Each structure stands twice: as structure tokens, then as C-alpha cells.
Amino acid sequence: MENHPVISLDDVIRPTHLVVDLKIIKENFRRIKEAVKPSKVMPILKANAYGHGLIKIAQTLEKEGADYLGVAFLEEGILLRQQGIKMPILVLGGIWGNQIPTFLKYNLTMTASSIDKARQIDSEARKQNTIAKVHLKIDTGMERIGVHYYNAPKFFDEAVKLKNIGIEGIYSHFANADICNTDYTKLQFDRFMQSLDYFERLDYAPVIRHISNSGGILQLPEANLDMVRPGIMLYGVYPSQEIKRTIEVNPALTWKSLVIYFKVIKAGHPVGYGSKWIGEKDVRAVTVPVGYGDGYMRRMSGKARVIINEKKYPVIGTISMDQIVVNIDCDSAYNGDEVILIGKQGKSEITVEDLARWAETIPYEILTNINTRVPRIYID
Numbered sequence: 284m285e286n287h288p289v290i291s292l293d294d295v296i297r298p299t300h301l302v303v304d305l306k307i308i309k310e311n312f313r314r315i316k317e318a319v320k321p322s323k324v325m326p327i328l329k330a331n332a333y334g335h336g337l338i339k340i341a342q343t344l345e346k347e348g349a350d351y352l353g354v355a356f357l358e359e360g361i362l363l364r365q366q367g368i369k370m371p372i373l374v375l376g377g378i379w380g381n382q383i384p385t386f387l388k389y390n391l392t393m394t395a396s397s398i399d400k401a402r403q404i405d406s407e408a409r410k411q412n413t414i415a416k417v418h419l420k421i422d423t424g425m426e427r428i429g430v431h432y433y434n435a436p437k438f439f440d441e442a443v444k445l446k447n448i449g450i451e452g453i454y455s456h457f458a459n460a461d462i463c464n465t466d467y468t469k470l471q472f473d474r475f476m477q478s479l480d481y482f483e484r485l486d487y488a489p490v491i492r493h494i495s496n497s498g499g500i501l502q503l504p505e506a507n508l509d510m511v512r513p514g515i516m517l518y519g520v521y522p523s524q525e526i527k528r529t530i531e532v533n534p535a536l537t538w539k540s541l542v543i544y545f546k547v548i549k550a551g552h553p554v555g556y557g558s559k560w561i562g563e564k565d566v567r568a569v570t571v572p573v574g575y576g577d578g579y580m581r582r583m584s585g586k587a588r589v590i591i592n593e594k595k596y597p598v599i600g601t602i603s604m605d606q607i608v609v610n611i612d613c614d615s616a617y618n619g620d621e622v623i624l625i626g627k628q629g630k631s632e633i634t635v636e637d638l639a640r641w642a643e644t645i646p647y648e649i650l651t652n653i654n655t656r657v658p659r660i661y662i663d
């Protein structure tokens with residue numbers, strides 16, 4: 284077989300790349316906004332916007348009229364500010380005392396998850412003669428961060444006394460909103476509402492109340508309250524297989540590569556590390572430059588499939604750090620042919636859920652593991 288050029292000289296990107304369709308992200312966002320209105324929407328952009336690229340997704344959603352952005356930690360918020368994002372940004376994770384001045388410097392909204400944290404924020408803000416924007420975090424059944432719902436009244440009593448924190452929001456987080464049975468989600472919601480009842484009786488200024496993630500938005504609309512926090516569904520992926528798909532969203536990401544090598548593997552000649560795959564007959568095979576170093580998880584070895592020329596073929600042997608081998612059996616494929624790792628080609632499709640099944644994990648982990656060494660290309 285003759286060698287076809289893999290990439291032309293003016294094409295400098297790696298053959299393995301992601302294509303993110305911003306039109307689809309915007310459409311997903313509009314559908315969520317429409318479904319929850321008049322509630323506000325805080326798109327969740329943690330972990331590089333679930334692998335889709337933090338900055339580009341933030342810029343797109345800012346233009347699209349998102350009310351707030353949510354990220355996991357300080358550094359993500361700083362990156363957004365450095366790239367010129369002006370809208371409110373809530374950092375959902377815990378804070379360290381010595382980070383507070385930086386939060387203030389970049390005008391990032393802090394999560395106060397205990398009375399101690401609230402006091403630290405207050406005292407730093409007083410030093411700087413400013414009012415820190417905070418959302419108080421109530422734990423209604425996740426046992427991660429936040430003040431237990433049964434201690435919320437004491438927390439609120441103390442927090443409202445602090446003159447240099449501006450309590451802009453109160454929130455909690457669902458632990459089981461991705462399963463069909465909503466009993467526990469409802470229990471958490473009731474606990475949250477009881478806490479809020481107490482806060483409202485303090486006759487304090489109204490706050491933004493929020494608790495719902497994708498699972499809650501899809502299954503428990505009464506929990507939308509003043510704002511919702513969609514993450515995975517914004518990217519067109521549902522939190523689980525069993526969840527009710529009450530809002531239609533579509534996947535925005537395609538993971539592509541190219542065939543870079545063709546060969547015939549003789550019967551009895553093993554493939555890859557550990558020689559785990561040995562054919563009983565000669566097969567045609569191609570090598571594709573992607574591996575677990577990109578987030579194409581090694582655990583999928585022996586199970587994963589890819590699409591070439593609109594047909595699905597098995598990945599054989601152990602997935603390496605940078606390369607995989609695909610068995611095309613008796614078919615043909617040429618250097619430079621497109622390989623779809625996630626996405627559609629003709630009638631064939633491989634979904635994030637397929638990869639999650641092969642890797643025995645959840646779609647979230649597949650998306651957030653796609654490494655930053657994989658270039659992102661945006662279409663609109």
C-alpha cells in the first residue's frame with residue numbers, strides 16, 4: 284500500500300483533536316433556559332468545561348446571556364477573569380484562608396461552607412474596606428462541604444451579623460439526582476427549603492436560592508428555585524442512562540483522529556504491551572495516534588471500538604499511552620482516513636456513554652479526562 288500524506292504542510296494541528304460545535308452548546312443552553320424560566324441559569328464550567336475548553340465555552344455562554352458561571356476552584360476563576368470574562372463567577376469548592384485576598388482581587392464569588400470560613404472572608408474584606416460576595420453552602424445530604432441543614436439556623440444567625448460579607452446566595456447540592464427514584468432528592472430539597480424558611484424569617488434581603496444540577500433540572504422542576512446549575516447536560520450528555528430525558532440536548536463534541544499506519548498482522552503475532560491480543564488468522568490493521576495519555580482510557584482495552592469509513596471496528600491489544608491498533612479485518616483503510624473515537628460518521632455513532640461503559644465509569648469521567656494535549660477546534 285502506498286503512503287498517503289498524513290497531514291499537509293499548512294496543517295499544523297495534531298491528527299488527534301476534538302471538534303466542539305458551539306452552535307449545539309448554545310442550543311442546549313437555550314433549551315435549558317426556556318425549560319426552567321424564570322429561574323436564572325449558572326452553567327458549570329469546571330474541569331475545562333467538562334473537557335470542552337473553559338475559555339471558549341465561557342465566552343460563548345456570556346454572549347448567550349448566561350446569568351452566572353460556576354467553576355470548581357480559584358485558578359479556574361482567575362483564568363476566566365484574565366481572559367476578560369466580566370460576568371459573575373461562583374467558585375463552588377472550598378477555600379483556603381490565604382486565598383481570600385485573591386478571590387477579592389479577581390472579584391470571584393466565594394462559597395462560605397462554615398461559620399469559620401465566613402468569618403475569615405469577612406475579616407479579609409474588612410481589611411480591604413470592601414464587601415465580599417458570598418454564597419452560603421448548606422449540606423442537605425452529601426457530606427462533602429457545607430453546614431449541615433440541622434445547623435443552618437445558627438450558621439445564618441452568625442453570618443448575617445458579619446458586616447463585610449454580602450450574602451448573595453444560598454445553595455446546596457443533590458447527591459442522587461441522576462437516578463430515577465427521586466425520594467432522596469426530594470428529601471434533600473425539603474431540608475433545603477426548611478433551612479431557607481429560617482433564613483427568610485430573619486427578614487434579611489432576598490438571596491439567590493439554588494440546588495439543582497442536571498439531574499434535578501431533568502427530574503425535579505420544583506427544585507429550580509431562583510437559579511439552576513447545569514453541567515453535563517449543557518454539553519449534550521445525560522447524567523445517566525436511566526434518567527428521564529425531559530429536555531432534549533445534543534452532544535457538542537466529536538473526537539477525531541486519522542489512520543497513520545497500515546499493516547497486515549500475521550496469525551499468531553501478538554499486538555501491544557503484554558501481548559494480550561493474538562489473532563488466529565491474518566488481519567489487516569491500522570494504527571491511530573491516540574492513547575491513555577490523551578484520556579482514551581486504558582481500561583477500555585479489549586472493548587473499545589472506533590469508526591472508520593462509517594463502520595465500527597474493534598481496538599485490539601492494550602491501549603498504549605499514545606497509540607492504538609484497530610482491527611479492520613478484511614476491509615481497506617488508508618493513511619489519512621478519518622477515525623472517529625466519539626461522534627458520528629454516516630449511520631455509525633459512538634457516544635460518550637459507550638466509552639463510559641467500556642471503561643466501567645460514568646460519562647463525566649470520560650469527558651473530563653480528555654487531556655489538554657488534545658487540541659480543541661471550534662465550529663459555530
Ligand SMILES: *Cc1c(COP(=O)(O)O)cnc(C)c1O
Nearest residue numbers: 327375456496497512513514515
Ligand atoms: C458539578 C456540579 C454541578 C453540575 O452537575 P451536573 O451533574 O454536571 O449537572 C452543579 N453544582 C455543583 C455544586 C457541582 O459541583
